[in-house]
Amino acid sequence: MKIPSPCIDVCKYKYKNHCIGCSMTKIQKKTFKKLSTINQKKDFLNFIINQQTFLGKFKHWEKVYEKKCIKKGLTLKNLLSDVGVK
Secondary structure, eight states: OOOOOOOOOOOOOTTTBOOOOOOOOOOOOHHOOOOOHHHHHHHHHHHHHHHHHHHOOOOOHHHHHHHHHTTTTHHHHHHHTTTTOO
C-alpha cells in the first residue's frame, strides 16, 4: 500500500509558514518523503490532520486528499481508522 503525501498541490506558504492547502511546512513536506514505513506515514497523516484542526481553515483539504487516496485504491476513512482517528 502506498500512502499519498498529504500535499494537495497548492504549495503557497502564506499561513504562518504553513501551506494554505495542506497545512504542512516545507520541512514537513520533505519529512514525509523520507518516511519509510506505512505506520510512520499513517502517524504523520494523523499529525497533519491534528495540525489542520489546531490551525483552522483547512476544511477543503479532506475532500481533495480523499480523491488523491481513491486514485491509489485507498480511502481516507480507512487510513484514519487504522490510527484511531474518526
